[in-house]
Amino acid sequence: MGRHYSNDLRERVAAAVLSGRSCREVAALFSVSPASAVKWSQRLRETGSAAAKPQGRRPPRALAPHLSWILARLDEKPDLTMRALALELGARGVATxxxxxxxxxxxxxxxxxxNAVRRRARSSRRGAQTPVLEEASGKTGA
Structure with a gap:
């Protein structure tokens, strides 16, 4: 992936396009692509700046305002399923x-x-071991 162009270059290219020169002419003059010249001049017209848009930020989760309620509900009843929480949020008017x-x-x-009561998380060594086949039938070897 290529490097970012400086904001100074972006501003100069966009200003040259807005002064009346063609995008292709300005692109050749500044050694950038015509598409970049078009985009930077459009951004300068629309926003007043040809600077790059910020990158790398993930928008917050849509349910973020309801986080405290969800955590309180899970403290109150820890065995709630995600489906039950989604349904309760739906009853509160939050579509999710x-x-x-x-x-x-x-x-x-x-x-x-x-669940530890069901012993699903424990290893099989902790429970009663099954008897060996000979011991269960009462026969000994030979």
Missing amino acids: SEVSVWRLVRDARLSFKK
Whole structure:
């Protein structure tokens, strides 16, 4: 990927285009592409600046204003599913999906562990071991 052009170059190219020169002529003069000259001059006309748009910022989650309510609800009832939270948000007038709720919960660094009562998270060594076949039938070897 190429390097960014300086704002000074962008301003000079855009000003040259707006002064009446053609985009192709200005592009050849400043050694930039004609498309760049067109875009920079359009941006200068629309916004007053030919500077590059900011990059790299992710917009905040749509459910961010409801984060405190969601976290309070999960503290109140920790075994709520994402579907149940999405439905409760829908009842509050917030149209959302389970995935959106899950992303917000994940961003809050909450995780859901498996239920210890059902022993799903434990290793098989902790439970009673199954008897060996010979011991179960009462026979010994030979």
